[in-house]
Amino acid sequence: MALLEKKVGRRNFLKGSAAAAAALAAAGISGCAPNQGEGEKLSGTDGGNTPHQVASDTAILEERGRWVPMCCNENCGGGCVNRGYLVDGVIVRQATDDTREDTDNRPQQRSCPRGRSLRQQLYNVDRLKYPMKRKSWQPGGGENSHGELRGKDEWERISWDDALDLIAAELKRVYADYGPHAVMCNSWRWQPASNLLRAMGGAIMESNTESFGTWVFKPQCLGLNVVWGDHADLATVNDRYDIRNAEYIVFLGANTVWCNGITPNYYFKLAQEAGAQFVYINTSRNASVAAFDGKWIPARPGTDTALLLAVMYEMMRLDEERGDVIDWDFLNTYCVGFDLDHMPEDAELNECISEYVKGIYDGIPKTPEWASEICGTSVEDITFLAEIMGKNNKTMFLHSYAASRVNGAENLPQAFLTVGAMGGHMGKSGHACGASYSFDTADSGPWLYEYADVRGNTRLPDPYENNCIEGPMWWKSVLDGKYVSTCVTGHRENTDAALTFHKAKEMPLDPHILFGFGQNFAQTRQGLNDFLKAIQVFDMVVACDIKSTLTVQYADFALPALTAWECNDDPSDGPVDWPLYRNGDKLSRRDLIRANWPCVKPVGEARSDVWILRALTEKVGLNVEDVFPYEFKTTFFDNLVGCQFLDKDGVTYKRLLTWTEEDSQKWGVDNPPQEGEMTLEEFIHAGCYVIEREPGDNYSFIGYKDFVDDPVANPRPSRSGKLELYCQLKADNFNVMELNPEPIKPYANYIVPVDGYEASFADWDNKVKGEFPIQMYNHHYLRRSHTSFDNSSWLQEAFVNPVFINADDAAERDIADGDTVLVRSAYGKTLRNACVLSSIMPGTAALPHGAHSVIDDSDPDDVIDRGGNEQILYGPVQSNYFPHLGGYNSLLVELEKYDGAPLQEDYERDPFILGDEA
Ligand code: SF4
Structure with missing residues (x-):
């Protein structure tokens, strides 16, 4: 219930949203939106539960709304099926995949606790609803930007038009005055934001191994x-x-x-x-x-x-x-x-x-x-x-x-x-x-299904080479004004049996603009203490996200993005807009095709990435059709209608959807008619299509x-x-990179790791431990997927975020279960409450990955992250041979009982919001 006690309660937010949706419906302007529920406004009495709980359960029992698919695309990749109960255009309850019998051959694709809290991603108090500008920021760069106030300033609401005018003018100014080495882009290389910057002349990107560690180092060559x-x-x-x-x-x-x-x-x-x-x-x-x-x-x-x-x-x-x-x-x-x-x-x-x-x-x-x-x-x-x-x-x-x-x-x-x-x-x-x-x-x-080629996936080439900052060097490079590059494009780009890398070379960097779309880079790039200094040097920082992430908090412009569950298909409700997410793609499973169908109207003025970027492209004076030739609606329907699955013979493909001229007219698209397994309505109602299996079938692998x-x-x-x-x-x-004087062998020889177990000793031969004797790893945690879901107070309560410590190590340091612990490395400090275990190896500790930082810089020379983000413990340290590696599963730290005030649990703190109008 913690969320209801926040300054802006979920109950009030829901009431507001429901009332707004009901008002739209009453005015007869809900039009052909794919997602409006019907029925009455929520009401109810307490009776031991919250009014919202009673009202939403009553609404379900009285069948006043309908179940809609609400697929989980939140950075885990698990591909589960979730559903939401939609009343008055508001998701009031959630369920998982339970519409058909659960059998071995066609099992229900049930979701985890994260997926079952998805509606907090839509309605949480930290949801970005309107474009916001940091108050002290002014265009023109230099002192006008007041970079020293990032993360501390107040925010003001701004119109989309004004926000995009200001951003476009700064982009044009910086590209004209400084060139592409002045613009840094924190977005996946394949995402649309990168395309706009390529069209403007290119930008500094990042090349970091993220999920795949060293397995991503040209695995084809093995x-x-x-x-x-x-x-x-x-x-x-x-x-x-x-x-x-x-x-x-x-x-x-x-x-x-x-x-x-x-x-x-x-x-x-x-x-x-x-x-x-x-x-x-x-x-x-x-x-x-x-x-x-x-x-x-x-x-x-x-x-x-x-x-x-x-x-x-x-x-x-x-x-x-x-x-x-x-x-x-x-x-x-x-x-x-x-x-x-x-x-x-x-x-x-x-x-x-x-x-x-x-x-x-x-x-x-x-x-x-x-x-x-x-x-x-x-x-x-x-x-x-x-x-x-x-x-x-x-x-x-x-x-x-x-x-x-x-x-x-x-x-x-x-x-x-x-x-x-x-x-x-x-x-x-x-x-x-x-x-x-x-x-x-x-x-x-x-996979047992595939999507057709889609329109709108144009990826422009990078205008210049060696434009990636590698591995954990992002913030250090900003501070140094240079970086070292070992490959022409990202480390994953060259997949043939040839050299991908080259001798390390120094590249110039003149940071003026930081452009972040869809990546919470402040919270996930290594070296948070360097970030706090580096973020001050930019003329402009733009962040586009669905919620008030750490990155958004330190930006100048916060642009509210659509979630995958929002869409507007009615021009009288505002701009027609479909979410970035393409149906299915690689986020389902081998035998599972999910109905990733947007189910609610956009919250506030949230817009899709492509809507924002198309508008920005026009404002910087480029031809939109050259950069983003199709809106996401076209891509979305191309994917959906073009989807086909492998028939039982294991050879031929069948269309998933039956599609008619009337369907194209209804949705305003031009996909040709076809015969398929089911109609769009049937697919949406089921929430997914699971290909039936049986032992020994033609799908066996x-x-x-x-x-x-x-x-x-x-x-x-x-x-x-x-x-x-x-x-x-x-x-x-x-x-060929020549980063290590000792050549690696062509077979799997042993390498003494940088900052590994051996480095936790001051004297390895005599086994004398050093200043940072504990090896800490940063595991994925059931409470969140990377940084996604971490704002959910339900999950915060269900899964608190401690530091896990071995019982012998804790006893040696007089740390008891629940004590607040100062975790410190050579690079930074953070606080967490202790969870003392005998089931973790002595000399090791674990800090769950992806927590939202709470920066305490009351002493600028002794910054402490009270939020438990592992990045503050991380320094600009590159691996022995692979500089792109994010090697965050062995941080060398020391643990000590904290002598300050005990840390409150995360669910007890205020949410991160930019202001009431955000
Ligand atoms: S977070 Fe992952 S495992 Fe959980 S419901 Fe979503 S996709 Fe499934």
Whole structure:
């Protein structure tokens, strides 16, 4: 109930919105909007619950509104189905996918607690509803901008026209006076905001590995899959029916129960019931270990490559002792580089992984004892892993990307591949080796549906090269006025078997404009203390978002964006506007097509990104049709009407929707008529279409089967066409940057990570800890998806945001459960309340990723983030070889009991709002 106690209560907000919607309906101007509910205004009595609860439940019981799809697109990728009950144009209650029978072959796609709080994303008190300008900001740059007041100033409401006039004039001035090196864009490269700036001459972008860690470093060169543009090592694990054939399901760095939605975990539960033993390699004994009665194998953050090298050592030892552990046939037929008899043609070094593991080259055999000192895993557990990775076990070796979001993890993907290949765990029922992540979790393989080509996806080329700031250097580069570039475009752009990177070169940077669309960059870019200084130097900072994020708080213009659930299709209600989100895209699941249909009118004056950018394009004097040739409505319907799914024969595609001339007329589009499975109305009512499966059907998928069946006809994307356990291109790509005097090896050699476990010691040989002795990782948390959902007071109450500390470490520091703790690194400080656990490894701690900062700069020389954002603990530190890496899963910190006032819980603090008019 905390939200109702805020200064601007949810109840009043809902009343206002409902009344506004009812007024529109009464005036007869709701028109052909796809989303207006019918019925009476909400009313009700308390009776122990809030009036809103009583009224909304009564409305449902009396069927005064209707259920509409409300799909969850909030940065998780889980693809669950949610529905909202719409009364008077307001979502008053939520449900999940419950419109049909729940069966194994066609299960309900149920949502997690985050998805069930989606309506707070629409109606929360921090929702941006009108364009806002920071009061002291004036155009012209320099002192006019009063950058020192960012984050502290008052805000004023401004019209769209005035806001866009001012922004356009500043863009034109800065491009004319300073050129493209003065404009920095924090938006995904494929998103429309980047297009506008490319049309104006280009901008400084960022190249950061974000989700995929080191797995995104040209995985094709190893022979791994890359799908949906840049998603590494996905769609190579067997589908959901075959995971039930596994004897062991071994996860590296995964917690699917918190991160991957309900349905994938239901599939894993069925695998457990079929007899699979679950094994988790993790720093803590997490919720998934508990849910699946798994075996926990502890390993310190960033030490997984050492662990896997020891697993290789043990597999070789066991194979020598008794045979039948290593799948030699698989290694010799499908891989290169395991031994010197099977090297790739382009090898420049006469070395291989098996001899490296034995210690032939460096005199260090990678024994379990060697690894145990680094990773903290017991010798017995390493041998256990080697046993179950053996060829005669049906083992699925799965990873998320958490273990690769660590400095020095450059060789982890190749080490993971090598272990999987040694056991021959590819191309067979019950065996797998690959990623289990997001929408691909527990049901992998090519998708069973596809969308047609759409109009409106024009991406203009970058006008100049080397325009990306790499990895954690964004704010430091602003302060330095220069950055170092190692690639012509972003690190993911070049996917062929060639060099992507080049020798590091210095590039100029003259920061005047910071342009942020759809990215909460202040809260997610590494180095919050640098941010607080760097944000002051710009002439103008623009932020477009749905809510008052930290980025919005520190901007000059706050532009209110549409959520995926809002739309206006009636010109008499304001501009016709459809949300950015394209139906389905990659955010559904293999067999799930979601009805991502906007269900309510825009809140306040919120507008879609493309509406804003088209208006801005016109104001800067460019031809809108050249930059944004189609409105999102065209793209939206192209996607939807063009959607087709694979028929039961596994070969032919069928249209999802029946479409008529009348449909095109009704929605004002020009999509041609077609026969399909259902009408648009039926699709919207159901909220989704789930393709019916059954064991042994034509949709069945075994990862790598085509390659294993015929490696010549179906080569892997590496230079050799095989899986490269020695990969010259990998080594060349790292080494060409010349950032590390010690060349990386073409195989998975061990690297002592920058800011890893070893660096937590002042004296490694004598095991004397240093000033920052605790390794902290920043895990995904059930309360939010990155920074999305963190404003939900329901989730804040359900999942408080502590720092998780090992019981021995806490006792050593006199910290008790619930105590407020000061977490400090070499770069910054934050406060959190302690959650003391025995289920997290000694010497490690965990701070959930993505919290909203509460900056306490009352002492400018001793800034403390009272909100618990991990970025304040982060410095401009790049990884050993891959400068683009966001290595935030091993921060070196110290913990101490805080001697100031105890920290209140997040749900007890005021919401972040720019002002009553925001
Ligand atoms: S698991 Fe992800 S997609 Fe599913 S409801 Fe939760 S946040 Fe939304």
